[in-house]
Amino acid sequence: MKKTQFLLVLLSLFALSTGCTKKQNAQERVLHLSSTAEIKGYDPIMADDLYAGREVSKIYEGLLEYHWLKVPYELQANLAESLPEVSADGLTYTFKIRKNVFFQDDAAFANGKGRELEASDFVYSIKRLADSKNAATGWWILDGKVKGLNEWRDKNAKLDQTNYDEEVEGLKAIDKYTLQITLAKKFPQFLYSLAMPFTYAVAKEVVAKYGKEFINHPVGTGAYVLPKFDQGKQITYTKNPTFREKLYPSDASPSLQHLLKDAGKKLPLVDKVVVHVMKEDQPRWLKFNKGELDFIGVPKDNFASNIKDNKLTPELVTKGVNLEITPSLDVTYIAFNFENKLFHNKKLRQAMSLAFDQNKSNELFYNNTAFPAQSIIAPGVRGNDPQYKNPNRGPNVEAAKKLLAEAGYPNGAGLPEIKYDIPDSTTSRQGAEFFQKQMEQIGVKIKIVATPWPEFNAKVKQRKVEMFGLAWLADYPDAENFLQLFYGPNKSPGANGSNYDDPSFNKEFEKAVVLQESPERTAMYEALNKRLAEDSVAIYGLHRQSYLIIQGWLENYHSSDFNHDYVQYLNINNEKKAELLKKF
Amino acid sequence: MNLYTYVLRRLLYVVPVLLGVCLVVFVLFNLVAPDPAFVLLGKHATPLQIAQLHHELGLDKPFWAQYLDIVKSAFTLEFGYSWSSKQQIWEMIKNGVLPSLSLTIPIFLLSNTIAIIIALTTAYYRGKLIDRFMLIFTIATMSIPSLAIILFGQWAFAYKLGLFEIAGYERSIPEFIPYVLLPICIYVFINFGPDTRYYRTMILDEAYQDYVRTARSKGLSEVIVMFKHVLKNAMIPIITNTVIQIPNLFLGLLLAESFFSIPGLGSMTINAINNSDFPVIKAITILSSISFIVFGVISDVLYTVVDPRMRLK
Numbered sequence: 001m002k003k004t005q006f007l008l009v010l011l012s013l014f015a016l017s018t019g020c021t022k023k024q025n026a027q028e029r030v031l032h033l034s035s036t037a038e039i040k041g042y043d044p045i046m047a048d049d050l051y052a053g054r055e056v057s058k059i060y061e062g063l064l065e066y067h068w069l070k071v072p073y074e075l076q077a078n079l080a081e082s083l084p085e086v087s088a089d090g091l092t093y094t095f096k097i098r099k100n101v102f103f104q105d106d107a108a109f110a111n112g113k114g115r116e117l118e119a120s121d122f123v124y125s126i127k128r129l130a131d132s133k134n135a136a137t138g139w140w141i142l143d144g145k146v147k148g149l150n151e152w153r154d155k156n157a158k159l160d161q162t163n164y165d166e167e168v169e170g171l172k173a174i175d176k177y178t179l180q181i182t183l184a185k186k187f188p189q190f191l192y193s194l195a196m197p198f199t200y201a202v203a204k205e206v207v208a209k210y211g212k213e214f215i216n217h218p219v220g221t222g223a224y225v226l227p228k229f230d231q232g233k234q235i236t237y238t239k240n241p242t243f244r245e246k247l248y249p250s251d252a253s254p255s256l257q258h259l260l261k262d263a264g265k266k267l268p269l270v271d272k273v274v275v276h277v278m279k280e281d282q283p284r285w286l287k288f289n290k291g292e293l294d295f296i297g298v299p300k301d302n303f304a305s306n307i308k309d310n311k312l313t314p315e316l317v318t319k320g321v322n323l324e325i326t327p328s329l330d331v332t333y334i335a336f337n338f339e340n341k342l343f344h345n346k347k348l349r350q351a352m353s354l355a356f357d358q359n360k361s362n363e364l365f366y367n368n369t370a371f372p373a374q375s376i377i378a379p380g381v382r383g384n385d386p387q388y389k390n391p392n393r394g395p396n397v398e399a400a401k402k403l404l405a406e407a408g409y410p411n412g413a414g415l416p417e418i419k420y421d422i423p424d425s426t427t428s429r430q431g432a433e434f435f436q437k438q439m440e441q442i443g444v445k446i447k448i449v450a451t452p453w454p455e456f457n458a459k460v461k462q463r464k465v466e467m468f469g470l471a472w473l474a475d476y477p478d479a480e481n482f483l484q485l486f487y488g489p490n491k492s493p494g495a496n497g498s499n500y501d502d503p504s505f506n507k508e509f510e511k512a513v514v515l516q517e518s519p520e521r522t523a524m525y526e527a528l529n530k531r532l533a534e535d536s537v538a539i540y541g542l543h544r545q546s547y548l549i550i551q552g553w554l555e556n557y558h559s560s561d562f563n564h565d566y567v568q569y570l571n572i573n574n575e576k577k578a579e580l581l582k583k584f
Numbered sequence: 585m586n587l588y589t590y591v592l593r594r595l596l597y598v599v600p601v602l603l604g605v606c607l608v609v610f611v612l613f614n615l616v617a618p619d620p621a622f623v624l625l626g627k628h629a630t631p632l633q634i635a636q637l638h639h640e641l642g643l644d645k646p647f648w649a650q651y652l653d654i655v656k657s658a659f660t661l662e663f664g665y666s667w668s669s670k671q672q673i674w675e676m677i678k679n680g681v682l683p684s685l686s687l688t689i690p691i692f693l694l695s696n697t698i699a700i701i702i703a704l705t706t707a708y709y710r711g712k713l714i715d716r717f718m719l720i721f722t723i724a725t726m727s728i729p730s731l732a733i734i735l736f737g738q739w740a741f742a743y744k745l746g747l748f749e750i751a752g753y754e755r756s757i758p759e760f761i762p763y764v765l766l767p768i769c770i771y772v773f774i775n776f777g778p779d780t781r782y783y784r785t786m787i788l789d790e791a792y793q794d795y796v797r798t799a800r801s802k803g804l805s806e807v808i809v810m811f812k813h814v815l816k817n818a819m820i821p822i823i824t825n826t827v828i829q830i831p832n833l834f835l836g837l838l839l840a841e842s843f844f845s846i847p848g849l850g851s852m853t854i855n856a857i858n859n860s861d862f863p864v865i866k867a868i869t870i871l872s873s874i875s876f877i878v879f880g881v882i883s884d885v886l887y888t889v890v891d892p893r894m895r896l897k
Contacts, residue, residue: 038855040669048626132636140628157636215670231671231679233753233845276752279851280843282735283751286743290750454860458618461629493622493629 029270029572031554032293034284035277042218042229045129047197048137050473050564057564058237058273059104060200060220063095063122063179064191066563069252069259072380073477073562075191079117079201079221083191090186090516091147097122097177102242106219108209114242117221119173121201126171126181127164128207129198132157138198141475145190146170147182164204186514192476197564223268223568237273248556248569259556268568269556288549291319291584294572295550295557300427303367307547320552320580325545326559327371329378329474331482332541334420334435335498339463342416347407349536350392354403355442356435356539357395365431370542375533376482378543382517383479383525390533390540400442412443421459421468424450431469461493470497471544477562479525480513486537500537553577587885594881598874605873606654613862614650619643620860624667641667654866663867668859673867676852683753684836684848687764691771692833696826698772699779706780707787708810718780726777734843737770751845767840786821790814819890827883831875835868
């Protein structure tokens with residue numbers, strides 16, 4: 001009898017296991033995505049990582065966005081009617097705001113109906129970003145850029161209550177649909193800021209209603225709605241019923257012409273988006289292989305067994321899975337801390353650079369999927385000359401030994417042991433040990449110092465490191481974002497963790513960054529890029545590529561580093577999905 | 585001593601313990617841990633922004649004032665907001681505790697029940713084939729790393745056999761059940777070895793006592809000896825072991841939460857550590873200390889219930 005009861009309990013548990021999961025309407029088009037990091041919340045001014053940026057962009061929108069089907073990246077109007085009018089001096093940007101754009105319905109508005117977006121919403125949203133009481137992680141994009149904004153910020157930092165009614169000279173809503181932004185100095189990259197989540201439009205009423213809980217109550221003008229964020233591992237968005245008439249693009253770059261099938265259709269294309277927060281590789285991989293996720297990055301441990309010669313194995317091909325390989329706009333590098341006089345010796349830096357074998361590192365740690373870096377600017381960004389060969393790039397151990405001797409340290413004699421700081425993780429440690437061995441070949445002794453990320457980061461920011469390993473992923477597709485890594489005024493705690501400060505480089509950099517996109521500016525960027533490479537300011541590592549596997553039923557997808565709002569363009573072919581799932 | 589007086593006196597120990605915990609937390613975060621401003625401001629920080637953030641977070645206050653802030657939050661249980669996610673900490677705990685408990689309570693109950701039953705059985709048949717088999721089996725299960733069991737279990741039972749969900753969680757009832765079944769089974773298996781060995785040792789310690797020999801010489805059956813006499817006396821270490829596990833139930837299971845995407849307190853704590861999120865770490869540390877004290881008192885009181893010879897002092 002007891003045995004029977006026990007079996008009954010087990011059976012009912014299994015029945016629950018299969019019966020309790022929510023069933024999906026067969027006609028409904030649902031996108032299943034994964035996020036490899038926790039989502040911090042839905043305040044655009046805090047969306048400082050890729051994960052938060054992507055989630056925020058499902059709900060909120062900005063003045064500008066990147067064209068979904070243009071390569072290289074091209075800005076276009078989003079909540080603005082068109083690209084701005086720029087004054088002759090390049091300082092004043094005038095935007096016409098799109099009419100009949102409404103915030104999503106929410107109790108914060110009169111009668112619960114979302115009101116129309118106005119130019120003043122951008123004035124308010126930018127002030128929120130600048131308000132030091134909000135400690136916004138995205139403030140850097142406008143720091144020192146907009147006329148009078150820093151003064152407003154500093155003045156209000158001293159007050160108990162920030163005065164949002166006080167005008168900022170360079171930030172004006174001329175009328176309901178006209179926004180004017182005046183810069184403190186020329187900065188053409190400013191437009192990229194307006195396509196980043198930090199400057200998305202939020203409504204004053206919503207911030208006022210929810211206060212500190214605003215972060216969990218996203219109310220934007222975007223394609224999807226999320227009534228409340230409960231910090232779960234499964235976030236479900238539904239179509240915004242009041243979303244404006246935004247259409248799928250009808251023009252595309254030649255390489256993306258095949259994604260025009262839905263041209264002219266009203267966005268968004270899928271009814272529901274479910275984001276599964278999964279930090280571990282195995283469950284993500286298994287879920288994809290069961291057809292429960294629509295695309296994922298290929299986990300490192302599954303790479304070799306599933307991708308050979310940049311092609312998927314027949315097993316995955318049979319399931320209709322596609323592989324997409326896209327270069328990321330990033331660079332890995334080993335930095336010298338120039339506050340340490342030892343590294344003022346250029347020949348020492350060159351010797352270390354020549355002793356390092358990037359190709360081997362690519363093979364060992366990236367399955368040969370990355371590109372050895374010749375310089376700091378990633379390929380595909382204007383300023384990176386694809387023909388350029390860095391004269392200090394290794395491996396050339398003999399030349400390295402010769403240079404080390406010329407530097408005053410024959411076979412490393414007299415050279416103190418150099419501390420190499422890394423964030424503590426298995427991969428970083430393996431990479432550091434490889435670097436240590438490479439340097440041993442010429443007699444340079446490296447001591448690896450591995451610390452948890454917060455401590456590592458603090459040491460770099462406080463200039464307490466000698467050498468350290470880092471990767472830089474571009475914030476926007478402009479060479480300025482790479483070159484500023486060696487711009488003197490950006491020294492730690494800024495992005496220039498190397499603390500490299502060459503007045504003549506700084507001067508040339510300042511001249512280049514204020515120019516509008518032009519062959520002249522590209523030539524200047526190229527010259528600065530080569531100059532850094534030839535000065536061996538760092539040991540360049542790799543430019544990585546993203547390897548994504550995509551289910552056969554997912555349509556319109558291509559990888560993009562900056563289109564945070566990409567989800568609205570994606571489509572699911574339910575018939576094809578049903579067909580392909582039989583092969584899973 | 586009167587039970588109420590004892591409980592009250594023990595609970596008053598919370599005060600010095602909390603003051604000590606606050607001191608340790610304060611020293612660790614102000615003197616040892618890196619400046620959280622660097623993590624919170626990200627890659628483009630400027631000295632002015634750092635100074636402004638220090639002011640916003642109260643890190644520019646004198647040390648004594650910062651210590652008093654910690655003490656105040658420990659006694660009022662007002663933990664404020666997370667520095668990194670800007671979420672209200674009580675809301676984070678509220679959101680995380682149920683998923684954690686939906687995992688840990690069944691694991692706790694099943695693991696202990698199964699382990700006690702098996703321990704009693706093997707102790708009853710000590711030296712026999714079943715005892716030797718269980719001994720080898722428990723040692724074998726203990727030799728396999730937990731991570732390997734999780735990875736294999738997820739691959740075999742969820743992916744290959746399709747008996748369970750691979751990962752995920754639903755907050756509503758009963759939708760959450762399919763998501764916790766597999767991690768529960770896996771953790772019951774992981775705990776099986778150490779728990780069974782522990783309880784078997786405790787029971788056998790009692791089984792060799794003089795009073796057991798006396799009971800047997802009186803002609804009592806082995807079943808009565810084991811269940812009426814041995815088990816009753818072995819209850820004290822069993823209670824100690826089980827009650828001491830209870831505060832941990834609230835802290836969640838880091839690996840299980842991570843691999844099965846369960847939004848519990850385990851992953852919340854690790855995120856807080858990785859982000860130097862002091863207010864969250866402070867809240868978890870203080871709440872853990874309080875719960876350890878409270879459950880310590882409960883276990884003391886339970887001793888007197890199971891063994892009237894025990895006295896509260």
